[in-house]
Amino acid sequence: MTERQREAELLRAFAGFADTLVAGYDVVDLLQRLVDTCSDLLEVTASGVLLADETGDLDLLASTSEASRLVEVIQLGAFSGPCIESFTTGQIVSLPDIALSPSRWDRFREKALGQGFESIYAIPLRLREKTIGTLNLLSDTKGELPEDDLIAAQAFADVATIGILHQRTLHESETIREQLQTALNSRITIEQAKGVIAQLHHVSIDEAFTVIREYARSHQQGITTVADAIVDRTLVLPPRTAE
Amino acid sequence: MYSRHPMTLDRAQTRQAASLADLVGRHVLKRALLRSAVDAVDEVPESPFSRRLIHQATGMVLAQLNISAEDARLVIQGHAFATGRTMMQVSEEIVSGRLDFSADERAAEDLR
Numbered sequence: 554m555t556e557r558q559r560e561a562e563l564l565r566a567f568a569g570f571a572d573t574l575v576a577g578y579d580v581v582d583l584l585q586r587l588v589d590t591c592s593d594l595l596e597v598t599a600s601g602v603l604l605a606d607e608t609g610d611l612d613l614l615a616s617t618s619e620a621s622r623l624v625e626v627i628q629l630g631a632f633s634g635p636c637i638e639s640f641t642t643g644q645i646v647s648l649p650d651i652a653l654s655p656s657r658w659d660r661f662r663e664k665a666l667g668q669g670f671e672s673i674y675a676i677p678l679r680l681r682e683k684t685i686g687t688l689n690l691l692s693d694t695k696g697e698l699p700e701d702d703l704i705a706a707q708a709f710a711d712v713a714t715i716g717i718l719h720q721r722t723l724h725e726s727e728t729i730r731e732q733l734q735t736a737l738n739s740r741i742t743i744e745q746a747k748g749v750i751a752q753l754h755h756v757s758i759d760e761a762f763t764v765i766r767e768y769a770r771s772h773q774q775g776i777t778t779v780a781d782a783i784v785d786r787t788l789v790l791p792p793r794t795a796e
Numbered sequence: 797m798y799s800r801h802p803m804t805l806d807r808a809q810t811r812q813a814a815s816l817a818d819l820v821g822r823h824v825l826k827r828a829l830l831r832s833a834v835d836a837v838d839e840v841p842e843s844p845f846s847r848r849l850i851h852q853a854t855g856m857v858l859a860q861l862n863i864s865a866e867d868a869r870l871v872i873q874g875h876a877f878a879t880g881r882t883m884m885q886v887s888e889e890i891v892s893g894r895l896d897f898s899a900d901e902r903a904a905e906d907l908r
Contacts, residue, residue, distance in 0.1 A: 748852040
């Protein structure tokens with residue numbers, strides 16, 4: 554992709570997000586699209602959005618892959634690593650070489666390197682002086698992220714913040730704390746729905762997410778709506794036909 | 797339940813009695829777990845990672861037993877308590893397929 558093509562792609566992506574924010578959307582769908590866009594257009598391999606709950610624990614809301622290899626790396630980074638550091642300081646934390654990360658991040662470093670990641674950037678999701686979570690970009694090569702990419706990444710992080718907080722303000726008056734909890738609750742429902750599908754369809758938890766996502770997409774419904782119906786057992790997904 | 801006269805419960809009565817027993821059982825279990833949770837203050841708090849696993853296990857159990865998510869979580873909690881393990885450990889077994897409550901249910905039905 555040439556620089557010019559990429560700029561056009563970025564512009565298109567932001568226009569798409571702006572459209573979505575105006576039209577109404579499912580927060581997990583929006584964030585899923587956002588992390589996928591980050592991985593497509595920025596020089597990164599994988600990405601994920603973490604959101605803080607009431608107690609300040611960071612929970613993974615969306616990631617480019619649901620496979621435990623990525624989920625665990627980001628969650629360790631959220632426990633003791635660059636993600637929690639970015640969250641508490643409200644600053645971008647970049648680790649261009651994960652191998653050189655401080656010893657207090659031992660568990661994160663070992664896991665990340667073991668899974669083939671060489672560098673990570675944690676970008677705060679900022680709301681005025683408050684930080685509500687982080688956008689995390691992982692790469693399988695060493696080196697600083699180009700400055701343009703970092704600027705775009707901060708803009709993506711801002712879209713995520715707006716997306717999380719704006720979702721309900723359209724029709725309900727909720728406090729910020731309630732809005733964050735609503736977003737986190739949709740993740741709980743999705744995890745439960747993954748369990749239901751894994752059990753009934755005899756597939757792995759990772760594959761279950763794909764099944765749910767594909768169904769939501771092909772029926773033009775929000776992934777949270779579909780997950781809700783699966784957990785309530787009002788929706789029984791047909792077994793997937795062989796492709 | 798006792799009766800002064802010899803009698804059998806009809807279908808509707810059996811159903812009512814069973815759902816009453818269910819309800820009471822659930823409350824007793826909830827209260828017992830709550831009480832034991834107060835005792836076990838030094839237990840490690842759940843990390844977000846284990847939470848994700850517990851939610852996935854909850855989904856599997858609710859499908860296995862055809863119950864609500866809330867009850868499924870209670871089943872996991874009860875099982876963890878009864879076997880002296882953490883919810884995380886029990887959830888791991890459920891998600892890996894080593895522990896399946898519907899298998900227990902089927903076995904119980906075979907005995908009847």
